[in-house]
Amino acid sequence: MFLTFDGLSRGAVYAAFALALVLIWRATRIVNFAQGAMAVATAYAGFEVSAATGSYWLGFAVAIAAGLILGAVTERVVMRFVDHSSPLNGVVVALGLVLVIQGGLGMIFGSEFRPAEAPFSRDAFTVGGVALLSRFDLFVFAAVGIVVVLLALLFTRTHTGLRMRAAAFAPDVSRLLGVNVSGMLTLGWALAAAVGSLAGMLVLPTELGLHPNAMDIVFVSSFTAAVVGGLDSAIGSVLGGLIVGLLLSYVSGYLGATVAPIAVLILLVVVLLGRPGGLFSRSAARTV
Amino acid sequence: MTALLRTESLTAGYGAAPVLHEVDLDVNTGSITAVLGANGAGKTTLLRTLSGLLPATHGRVLLDGKDLRGVRVEEMVRRGVAHVPEGRGVVTELTVDENLRLGGLWRKDRADVRKAMTEVYELFEPLARRRKFPGHQLSGGERQLLALGRALVGRPRLLLLDEPSLGLAPKITAQIMTLLGTLRDRSGLTVLLVEQNVRGALAIADEAVVLALGRVVTRGTDIDDEMRHAYLGF
Ligand SMILES: Nc1ncnc2c1ncn2[C@@H]1O[C@H](COP(=O)(O)OP(=O)(O)OP(=O)(O)O)[C@@H](O)[C@H]1O
Numbered sequence: 001m002f003l004t005f006d007g008l009s010r011g012a013v014y015a016a017f018a019l020a021l022v023l024i025w026r027a028t029r030i031v032n033f034a035q036g037a038m039a040v041a042t043a044y045a046g047f048e049v050s051a052a053t054g055s056y057w058l059g060f061a062v063a064i065a066a067g068l069i070l071g072a073v074t075e076r077v078v079m080r081f082v083d084h085s086s087p088l089n090g091v092v093v094a095l096g097l098v099l100v101i102q103g104g105l106g107m108i109f110g111s112e113f114r115p116a117e118a119p120f121s122r123d124a125f126t127v128g129g130v131a132l133l134s135r136f137d138l139f140v141f142a143a144v145g146i147v148v149v150l151l152a153l154l155f156t157r158t159h160t161g162l163r164m165r166a167a168a169f170a171p172d173v174s175r176l177l178g179v180n181v182s183g184m185l186t187l188g189w190a191l192a193a194a195v196g197s198l199a200g201m202l203v204l205p206t207e208l209g210l211h212p213n214a215m216d217i218v219f220v221s222s223f224t225a226a227v228v229g230g231l232d233s234a235i236g237s238v239l240g241g242l243i244v245g246l247l248l249s250y251v252s253g254y255l256g257a258t259v260a261p262i263a264v265l266i267l268l269v270v271v272l273l274g275r276p277g278g279l280f281s282r283s284a285a286r287t288v
Numbered sequence: 289m290t291a292l293l294r295t296e297s298l299t300a301g302y303g304a305a306p307v308l309h310e311v312d313l314d315v316n317t318g319s320i321t322a323v324l325g326a327n328g329a330g331k332t333t334l335l336r337t338l339s340g341l342l343p344a345t346h347g348r349v350l351l352d353g354k355d356l357r358g359v360r361v362e363e364m365v366r367r368g369v370a371h372v373p374e375g376r377g378v379v380t381e382l383t384v385d386e387n388l389r390l391g392g393l394w395r396k397d398r399a400d401v402r403k404a405m406t407e408v409y410e411l412f413e414p415l416a417r418r419r420k421f422p423g424h425q426l427s428g429g430e431r432q433l434l435a436l437g438r439a440l441v442g443r444p445r446l447l448l449l450d451e452p453s454l455g456l457a458p459k460i461t462a463q464i465m466t467l468l469g470t471l472r473d474r475s476g477l478t479v480l481l482v483e484q485n486v487r488g489a490l491a492i493a494d495e496a497v498v499l500a501l502g503r504v505v506t507r508g509t510d511i512d513d514e515m516r517h518a519y520l521g522f
């Protein structure tokens with residue numbers, strides 16, 4: 001039971017992080033390998049502000065806002081100029097960005113772990129002697145739930161959401177219809193990076209703490225979640241996140257924590273080989 | 289008559305060698321101009337250059353007498369120009385309704401956008417029955433209707449149409465041609481109509497331009513037999 005709640009709580013974070021990957025993949029056909037490093041960078045900013053002001057929530061807000069800005073800047077300054085003739089180009093640029101960000105963080109903050117405090121107790125409530133979930137887990141569920149709902153509303157109910165979807169699917173046609181495609185792209189990166197930052201703020205307190213590489217494992221899990229969901233599907237990425245979270249939790253609970261990353265890699269390979277369109281894909285997902 | 293759209297020695301292409309050569313056009317307000325020519329003559333290239341998707345390498349495009357150089361593509365619709373591209377104009381991942389709404393998103397007058405959408409659904413019956421269908425589930429002909437209807441939601445002054453009859457049944461093609469004539473007569477719509485369906489296009493056109501290898505080889509109100517044979521093949 002505890003493992004299930006723990007898995008869902010982790011899974012919610014992976015879901016948010018995978019969702020951010022999917023947002024960018026759908027808009028640009030780039031897997032943003034730099035998303036983990038970007039999230040860590042904004043988390044450093046957030047926790048610095050928290051430490052300086054004594055207010056967790058101010059730091060939390062700063063981290064999210066820094067995500068918005070970093071995402072927009074990354075798109076405007078770097079990703080915009082990626083040549084799309086080969087899919088490898090985006091990967092190489094994103095990996096370059098990882099090195100730059102992680103190197104920069106190491107130089108500024110050093111590479112020892114720094115504490116990343118949680119805003120709520122991480123002690124699990126117990127019901128009849130069985131540990132279930134903590135206040136922090138509830139916070140994670142609420143935060144991710146709100147973000148998922150807000151994004152869904154944005155994309156399905158607002159003019160901007162319609163513009164963003166159109167710009168991602170058919171840029172030239174969208175421009176002919178007056179959509180500022182380049183602006184939508186910047187907005188998409190900003191939102192995705194902010195969601196990534198949120199995921200970072202939610203996961204770092206449960207890990208060893210702040211470190212330039214702190215999100216590397218989370219990235220792998222979330223990337224697996226996104227692939228399980230089919231990379232193109234927002235709902236798929238959320239389900240994928242929960243699946244990966246549960247898998248990790250059960251495997252580390254029953255077989256030991258060291259086996260867990262291997263289980264994730266096995267899942268990734270199995271899905272890529274068996275159902276490259278994602279676990280939930282129908283046989284013909286897309287006709288052009 | 290004043291020219292709504294005018295090109296002067298317009299030259300454009302995709303690489304070093306131009307595809308369009310020194311094209312001069314005058315499209316009068318409230319007229320329908322048919323652009324004819326064999327496959328590869330440069331008709332699509334002409335429309336893409338007019339709407340700014342393709343930059344002109346030489347010459348210029350004037351709308352209302354104003355040079356369009358430096359005007360961004362996304363600005364064109366606000367100046368009253370709607371370009372319905374060849375073939376894949378529908379955003380296949382979006383529903384019929386979303387595609388139509390997209391055509392009016394830039395407009396401030398939301399009430400008139402709703403009115404225009406209602407009109408389109410009345411005009412194009414097959415679309416009204418498939419509002420919630422994603423674009424990729426539409427037939428080729430339905431997609432053409434949707435792309436045209438979406439342009440109309442923007443209430444354009446100048447419509448650039450690239451082979452609207454492609455894949456449409458003759459009866460529907462005839463309906464579209466009639467509709468264009470009606471819009472011209474009632475609201476002064478100006479149309480630049482690229483067509484393979486030469487007879488249909490000439491039946492409503494006020495003027496025709498024939499392109500061959502990226503040059504205007506003939507123009508006028510009637511296409512004489514020699515030209516017809518040489519460039520159009522019938
Ligand atoms: N994207 C492109 N890149 C390079 N050359 C192109 C491109 N599109 C068209 N061309 C070339 O430009 C020329 C004119 O093409 P265009 O599409 O304008 O012809 P068209 O008159 O519209 O033909 P069709 O009736 O077949 O639609 C052709 O020789 C074609 O090979």
Ligand SMILES: [Mg+2]
Binds near residue numbers: 331333374450
């Ligand atoms: Mg063409």
